[in-house]
Amino acid sequence: MNGVHDMGGIDGFGKVEAEPNEPTFHETWEGRVIAMVRAIGTNGGINLDMQRFSREILPPQVYLTSSYYQKWFLALEQSMIARGMIGADEVEAGHSLHENPPLKRGTFTMKDVERVTTRGSFRREPRLAPAFAVGKRVRTKNINPVTHTRLPRYARGRSGTIERINGCHVFPDTNAREQGENPQWLYTVVFSGHDLWGDDADPTLQVSIEAFEPYLEPV
Amino acid sequence: MEHDRHDDHASELSDMQLRTRALETILLEKGYIEPAAIDVLIETYEKKIGPRNGAQVVAKAWVDSKFRQWLFEDGTAAIATLGFGGRSGNHLVALENTPAVHNMTVCTLCSCYPWAVLGLPPLWYKSAPYRSRAVADPRGVLKDFGVDLPKDTEIRVWDSTAELRYLVVPMRPAGTEGWSEEKLADLVTRDSMIGTGFPKNPGDAS
Numbered sequence: 001m002n003g004v005h006d007m008g009g010i011d012g013f014g015k016v017e018a019e020p021n022e023p024t025f026h027e028t029w030e031g032r033v034i035a036m037v038r039a040i041g042t043n044g045g046i047n048l049d050m051q052r053f054s055r056e057i058l059p060p061q062v063y064l065t066s067s068y069y070q071k072w073f074l075a076l077e078q079s080m081i082a083r084g085m086i087g088a089d090e091v092e093a094g095h096s097l098h099e100n101p102p103l104k105r106g107t108f109t110m111k112d113v114e115r116v117t118t119r120g121s122f123r124r125e126p127r128l129a130p131a132f133a134v135g136k137r138v139r140t141k142n143i144n145p146v147t148h149t150r151l152p153r154y155a156r157g158r159s160g161t162i163e164r165i166n167g168c169h170v171f172p173d174t175n176a177r178e179q180g181e182n183p184q185w186l187y188t189v190v191f192s193g194h195d196l197w198g199d200d201a202d203p204t205l206q207v208s209i210e211a212f213e214p215y216l217e218p219v
Numbered sequence: 220m221e222h223d224r225h226d227d228h229a230s231e232l233s234d235m236q237l238r239t240r241a242l243e244t245i246l247l248e249k250g251y252i253e254p255a256a257i258d259v260l261i262e263t264y265e266k267k268i269g270p271r272n273g274a275q276v277v278a279k280a281w282v283d284s285k286f287r288q289w290l291f292e293d294g295t296a297a298i299a300t301l302g303f304g305g306r307s308g309n310h311l312v313a314l315e316n317t318p319a320v321h322n323m324t325v326c327t328l329c330s331c332y333p334w335a336v337l338g339l340p341p342l343w344y345k346s347a348p349y350r351s352r353a354v355a356d357p358r359g360v361l362k363d364f365g366v367d368l369p370k371d372t373e374i375r376v377w378d379s380t381a382e383l384r385y386l387v388v389p390m391r392p393a394g395t396e397g398w399s400e401e402k403l404a405d406l407v408t409r410d411s412m413i414g415t416g417f418p419k420n421p422g423d424a425s
Contacts, residue, residue: 008327008354008378013347016363018410022341024265029239031261034339036243038260039252052329068330068345070235077242086245094241096248108252113259117267122382123310150380152327154354166310166383186381197355204373207354210381 001146002153004060009154009197030069037076038116039108046079049176053148054079124183126168130213132187136162137219140189140211148176151215155207158195159219163208164188171212185213269338272303273386274407276336277418278400280313281391291315294386303335310383311336314375316414321372322387323361323414325353326379333384337409344413354378364415387414394421 007013025031041051054075055063063071080086090097105112132138142157143149150172166186174182193205246252276298280287290297294311298304304311311333314322326332327350332340343349352360357374361367368374377385389411395403398421406423410416 006328007347007350010347010351013351016343016346016348016352016360018341018343018364024269024339025261027236029236031264032239032243032257034264035257035260036239036246036252039257040246044251055329064347068342073235073239073242077238085251086242086249090245091241094244096245100249103251107250108256110253110256110259113256113263116260117263118304121310150328152378152380154327155378166381169381172381186383188383190375202356202358202374204371205357205376206373207376207378209378210383212381 001056001148002144003056004063005056006153008152025069033069033073033076037072039112040076040080040085040103042116043103043105043108043112044080044083044085045104046083047175049148049170049172050079050178051075052172053176056148122170123167124170124181126183126185130165130185130187132162132165132185132213132216132218134162134165138162138187138189138216139219140215141217143215145173147173149173149215151211152209154196155189155191155209155211158191160189160191160195160208162187163190166210169212171214173212173214187211187213187216189216264339268334268336270336270407270409270412271404272301272338273333273336273409273412274404275301275400276303276313276386277388277407277412278404280388281395281403282398282400287388290388298336298386312383312385314377314385314387314414316387316389318369318390319373320375321368321414322375322377322385323353323357324377324379324385324387325350327351327354328378328380331379331382331384333386335384336386337412341409361415364410366416387412389418392418392420 040046055071058071058074077091081088085100087098137159139159140151140156143151166188168183169186171182171184174180188208189211190206190208193201196207247254280290286297290313294313298311316322330340330345332344354376357376392406406418408416408418411418
């Protein structure tokens with residue numbers, strides 16, 4: 001979706017400010033939030049792409065003014081409510097008020113911790129040969145889906161070069177909608193700064209994205 | 220967001236503490252989670268993963284030419300031999316900084332980051348200023364970090380839009396001939412492995 005999360009090339013956000021000796025978490029609740037997101041995601045069948053989309057659909061004013069882990073918290077709460085895993089009344093009460101079926105993979109326990117921290121291959125066996133070869137010029141499609149996509153706006157409708165073929169991977173655009181993994185070839189596509197930003201671009205700049213085959217067309 | 224800090228929002232903070240606690244209570248009462256497992260997961264994020272892992276990879280690449288070659292050919296396999304991998308560690312790609320090319324990584328769409336070798340990303344990496352400007356004005360971003368690249372060095376920005384994760388391998392600092400891997404690893408900063416900084420100089424080693 002064309003949301004505020006798609007930030008590449010937006011002006012006006014100001015300087016990058018690094019914090020010296022930054023702790024992993026600034027507040028203890030942040031650690032609990034990320035752990036709950038991973039636990040519910042893994043055992044409750046909310047895949048990474050669904051999780052990302054749940055944060056993208058936060059209202060823009062909320063997205064832009066909430067801290068990172070606030071966004072994670074709000075998206076977790078909303079997506080669990082949307083799936084009927086918890087009720088808005090329960091959030092209000094701070095307690096469970098209804099019976100629910102167990103999570104898909106049961107309670108998140110010690111034995112699942114390892115799986116959260118070590119699992120995660122998104123590569124799948126290809127069924128077809130890749131459509132594009134290394135070195136080939138391609139153009140990214142001008143797509144504007146209202147659902148999840150990983151083709152950033154700044155790189156749509158642009159010509160670039162296939163630099164690397166990264167195997168066949170789970171396709172986020174369908175996986176985020178529970179429409180299956182639908183594996184697709186994944187390419188590193190490199191663009192010149194000029195092709196992205198025009199005459200004022202830094203002449204020494206090259207930018208690459210990882211592009212799934214459905215995002216690309218031959219030039 | 221440049222105001223993505225929590226310390227100046229005291230009331231919001233306690234609100235988030237309360238809300239997080241309430242949600243965790245619900246999840247516990249429903250039998251979705253075991254709090255002890257949540258504790259262990261947090262401990263993993265805080266103690267087991269971090270830039271120290273990546274620094275070991277870089278230091279090894281500086282001293283061991285065979286490892287270095289393997290690292291650039293198959294980052295995932297080479298890094299796995301040091302015991303690092305896992306969530307977003309499955310497809311690790313190492314990027315070689317040279318006098319001619321400076322690599323820098325970003326995730327413009329969210330916060331993709333090579334957790335297995337660098338730990339959780341710092342706030343600035345997830346902030347709007349970095350995500351918006353890294354792909355359009357990387358030299359300006361580098362200036363924010365006090366980094367000035369030679370004019371003719373090519374800047375290559377890698378936007379992590381899929382499940383590949385990048386580890387920048389910075390150039391080995393001069394004056395470190397004969398140093399051990401362990402000593403070299405102390406020079407490797409987190410930012411130098413993202414591409415927004417350089418390793419420390421030998422004189423700055425702890």
